[in-house]
Amino acid sequence: MSGTVGIITTEYAEFDVELQLESGRLLGPIKLAYETYGELNAARSNAILVTHAWTGDAHAAGRNSPEERKPGWWDDMIGPGKVLDTDRYFVLCSNVIGSCKGSTGPASINPRTGRPYNLSFPVVMVRDMVRAQKLLLDHLGIESLLTVIGGSMGAMQALEWSILYPESVRSIIPIAGTGRTSPMAIALNALARQAVFNDPMWKKGNYRPEHPPADGLALARAVGHISFLSDASMHLKFGRRFSVRDGMFDFFGQFEVERYLEYNGRNFIDRFDTNSFLYLAKALDLYDVAWNFDGREDALSRMRCPSLWFAFTSDWLYPPDQTEEVVDILQQMGKPAAYHLIDSDYGHDSFLVEPEKFTPYIVEFLDRMGI
Numbered sequence: 001m002s003g004t005v006g007i008i009t010t011e012y013a014e015f016d017v018e019l020q021l022e023s024g025r026l027l028g029p030i031k032l033a034y035e036t037y038g039e040l041n042a043a044r045s046n047a048i049l050v051t052h053a054w055t056g057d058a059h060a061a062g063r064n065s066p067e068e069r070k071p072g073w074w075d076d077m078i079g080p081g082k083v084l085d086t087d088r089y090f091v092l093c094s095n096v097i098g099s100c101k102g103s104t105g106p107a108s109i110n111p112r113t114g115r116p117y118n119l120s121f122p123v124v125m126v127r128d129m130v131r132a133q134k135l136l137l138d139h140l141g142i143e144s145l146l147t148v149i150g151g152s153m154g155a156m157q158a159l160e161w162s163i164l165y166p167e168s169v170r171s172i173i174p175i176a177g178t179g180r181t182s183p184m185a186i187a188l189n190a191l192a193r194q195a196v197f198n199d200p201m202w203k204k205g206n207y208r209p210e211h212p213p214a215d216g217l218a219l220a221r222a223v224g225h226i227s228f229l230s231d232a233s234m235h236l237k238f239g240r241r242f243s244v245r246d247g248m249f250d251f252f253g254q255f256e257v258e259r260y261l262e263y264n265g266r267n268f269i270d271r272f273d274t275n276s277f278l279y280l281a282k283a284l285d286l287y288d289v290a291w292n293f294d295g296r297e298d299a300l301s302r303m304r305c306p307s308l309w310f311a312f313t314s315d316w317l318y319p320p321d322q323t324e325e326v327v328d329i330l331q332q333m334g335k336p337a338a339y340h341l342i343d344s345d346y347g348h349d350s351f352l353v354e355p356e357k358f359t360p361y362i363v364e365f366l367d368r369m370g371i
Contacts, residue, residue, distance in 0.1 A: 002081035004071070005037045008062035010102060015135050022291070025122040029111065032136050033058045033102025034094035037078055038086030040142070046371045047142045048084055049133070050074065050093040051150030051157035054224075054280055055272055057101035060093040076355055083359045088371065089146065094136050096129040096157075098280050100273035103132075107209070107273045118275060119205035126153065126287050130160040137168070146369060149173035149362070151351040152318070153280070156287050159326075163289065166304040171369055173362060175310045175351045178322040179296060180288035185317055188227050189281045192220035196274055205275050217274045218265030224281075225264050230314035230347030289326070300329050306336040308365045310358050312350040313343050338365070 010033055018028035035058045040047060050060050052073070061078035063071050074093075078084045084091050095103040098121075106121035113120075137145070148158040148169055155177025162172045178185075196202055199216025207213055238257040246253030254262070293299035309327050311320035320341050330337035342358050344350035351358070 003079055004075070005062035005079045005086055007066065008035050008037065008059070008064060008072070010035055010058055010064060012102060013136055013139050015139070017135070019128070019131060019135070021122055021128045022125045023123050027097065027104065027122055027124075027128075029104075030097060030132055030135065031102070031104045031108070032094050032097070032132060034092060034136060035059060035061075035072075036093075037061050037084075037091040038089055040090040041371065043371075044142060045144060045146065046088060047090045047092060047137075047145050049137070049145050049148045049161070050078070050084070050091060051133075051148060051154035052093065052096070053150070053152035053154050054284060055268075055277065056095075056154070057099065058093050058095040058103075059101075061091070073352075077359070083355070083362055084149075089366075092137075092140075092142075094133055096153075096280070097132045098124045098129070098276060098283060100276035105273070106205070106275035106279055121275070121279065123286075124279065124283055125291070126156045126283055127160050127164065127291065129283070130157055130164055133157070133161075134165060134168075143168060145169050146371065147171040147173055147366065149175070151175040152177065152348065153284060156284075156289075159289055162303040162305055162307065163299055166302055169305050171306045171308070171365070172303075173308045173310075173365070174323075175358070176312055176315055176318055176323075176348055177309075178287070178318040179326040180290065180322075181285055182318075182322065185227070186285045188223060188317075189285050192223045192281060193278060195219040195223065196278060202274065207274065209273070212269060212274050214266075214269045217269050217272075217277065218262070220265075220277065221268040222261040222265040225261060227317045228348045230316065230345060232314055232345035233347050233349075236345060296326070297329055297333070300326065300335075301333060303330065303335060306365075306369070307338070308361065309337065309339045310351065310361075311339075311341050312347070313341060314345050315348045315350065317348040 015030045018026040059072045060074045061072040095101045106117045110117045148161045155174035158172040158174045196216040199213035202213035241256045290296045311323040327339045346353040
């Protein structure tokens with residue numbers, strides 16, 4: 001019988017260090033927000049790191065207060081008797097650097113100036129996020145991870161863990177990921193960026209938090225959200241229904257899909273910082289597992305652990321062939337890489353909408369790994 005992890009307190013770790021980033025710049029001190037679920041066993045061998053997607057956070061399961069309306073973003077996956085069973089595993093999720101959800105990012109105060117970093121914050125890459133997470137694992141005294149699991153940008157982090165710290169990772173489970181961001185995905189993010197840049201309230205990143213570039217960010221989020229869906233899922237959810245509030249021949253009347261995108265964008269501006277959105281989009285655009293290696297084969301040759309990969313038939317943001325390219329290289333090297341193509345109509349968001357279609361494979365995989 002599965003249950004809830006209950007009321008969870010977000011914790012914070014601060015590191016008085018200067019982390020050298022892939023850009024060559026230094027970032028420090030660093031603060032990371034994180035949550036943990038379950039108990040670390042005596043052998044410290046049951047730790048699982050959950051890595052979040054673009055605008056995710058450390059709050060993956062449970063509720064931060066009894067009044068909180070929705071549980072953490074992966075609550076269906078984490079808890080007693082669930083896929084990531086907290087009766088067996090110690091599950092950890094941390095917020096990435098560059099974000100605005102408790103970890104150091106562009107909205108944080110620059111200790112050298114006493115003012116927010118804004119655009120003086122250095123560009124970060126996914127690899128930098130993983131190096132910051134390693135600081136947290138060292139701080140918690142966790143030398144080995146049973147697995148690193150995540151979807152989308154979380155899949156990129158999982159892959160980077162296996163390459164940067166092969167001695168510390170016993171397995172990885174990348175879901176709906178890619179080995180390098182495609183021109184199409186970069187183009188969509190470029191449109192989102194221009195939506196923000198063209199908002200006069202952005203002020204080249206020096207907006208006041210209480211007066212963000214709301215119109216630009218809402219439109220940017222809508223552009224991104226379209227890429228998370230699919231044609232099939234839009235037909236299922238909206239069809240060609242016209243909003244009952246509007247007349248069909250009202251020039252400003254909207255289809256239901258238009259209203260949905262508008263609502264989703266407007267809701268987003270209240271919970272996410274604009275500059276953080278832009279910095280994380282840049283990190284996604286820059287992602288290439290071959291960065292600073294002699295090609296993908298050289299990078300992937302460093303992976304020692306088994307991996308379990310998932311892609312979804314209707315995902316057009318990171319389509320299956322991008323996952324298959326990486327898996328093929330691993331298998332040609334003789335590395336234990338398993339792959340499942342999951343039939344789903346829900347596009348890139350399939351890993352959040354229909355977890356029941358792939359979670360049995362995860363349970364079986366973790367059972368084989370042992371503790």
